[in-house]
Amino acid sequence: MGITVVYLSLIVLIPLATIFLKTSTIGWARFWEIALSPRSIAAYELSFGASFAAALINAVMGVILAWVLSRYRFFGRGLVDALIDLPFALPTAVAGIALTGIYASKGWLGRYLVQIGVQAAFSRLGVIIALVFVGLPFVVRTVQPVLEDIDLDQEEAAATLGATRFQTFQRVTLPALWPAVITGFTLAFARALGEYGSVVFISGNMPMKTEITPLLIMTKLEQYDYAGATAIAVVMLTISFALLLVVNRLQAWSGKRVSR
């Protein structure tokens, strides 16, 4: 136990504490000035908006994917199931250049999207595309085990009592899935908020337009503006901690629901 606490302190806690220490040397007025500057706010808005949109897409598609993978048998199912975890295993920088190669205006799909007036890369849409990739496995992997464990009896009962397939899904299956969906959504959202590697390649990184918060921190660090970087990092960290607590609560809650 001693080792655990010492190692944790050395690698994680003490380094993290320096951020808050550093902030206290800036002074409140200066801190708020940086943290609430128009460029910072534009970055928060983009980070939150794009992460939320991506997590939402992943929640909807995640439920569909989990459903397809756990209920249907089709050719290539095993391969698809294995590849779902790719975003966990693939380095984000690689994902970034690959997605840019596809969605840039001269890319595989981008060239056709441009013709119908959609600029997929170097735009806010590009940020969302990268974040969808990064968060793809979370909802699938939280929902899939629940779907596999669900007792088909209840669905059968609903069907026998005259419910349509959709009614059964909506009234019987979906309520059982909610905790898993919300947990997966929150995890994908938290992951997307901090993502850096895949987004920098596809976003174009224009200040006020396609600059995400982690990139803004990076830019300030490269200009040796440590105070500025720290102030924005504190805002990000506070939000991350809050999300982490929410996830832990959710997991405890859904754990209880499953065991009931």
Added chain:
Amino acid sequence: MSGSRRAGKDSPVVRVILIALSLIFLSLFLFLPLIAVFVEALRDGIGAYFKAITAPDTLSAIRLTLLTTCIAVPLNVVFGVAAAWTVTRFDFRGKNLLITLIDLPVAVSPVIAGMIYVLLFGARGVFGPMLQAHDIKVIFAVPGIALATTFVTFPFVARELIPFMQAQGSDEEEAALVLGASGWQTFFRITLPNIKWGLIYGTVLCTARAMGEFGAVSVVSGHIRGETNTIPLHVEVLYNEYHFAAAFSVASILVALSLVTLTMKKLIEWRGLVARKTASDREDERGGAGIAEIVAGGDYKKAA
């Protein structure tokens, strides 16, 4: 009639639509990027591909990545086992807090992870002047890269092991101790064989992340070609210099690594499934088996 249709069976139309929707979505976001890496890598021919991955800068990036991995992974494996042991075998106040703190690096943006080490060890950081006086470089050098990687990959082993060891309980260990085994004997003969698969999978995940980490390492490395570039950073440098084919060639090494990771995961899941099956067969024969036995899948027999 729709009412008489068996539950769990969707109409063929729904089935086809859902499968098609899934495959289109996955193609756009997973399959195409995966294929794109290899196609773009081979754009200038196979000769250019091999030239790119054997260039001196690439080789030095591979060396640095391996070195970093060899530092970060063993540290986090040892810690992961210690942490999982602490959390699952002892009861103490603040245990939930400890679990949350172990998860912390997952929630922290990699950029911030790198930044904290710049604040600590950078030229204008807390320990900066002290390090300069002794001519030790941490930031823009290998130690900083290793530290940042360790931070980012910190929770992987512990996170895999904690649920595993919780499911197992400590009955067998207590039995061993009562029968006179020493603490280390118990650990190597009982605990380690029992947690083997969880440990292997955690290590695989940790290694994959250590080799592929980009954001955190990017902050502390300084991008010195041939010196402080890891493989992902080298990909970025090549890409930003418009050497696209070369960038994708080097990236294909990382893709291959991630495919190995996924294969190992499947393999371990499959092993776990087989193990569970044999355990439940034995349970039928003898009538009753502990959960530890089921999870460990017969490995306990060799140990005992």
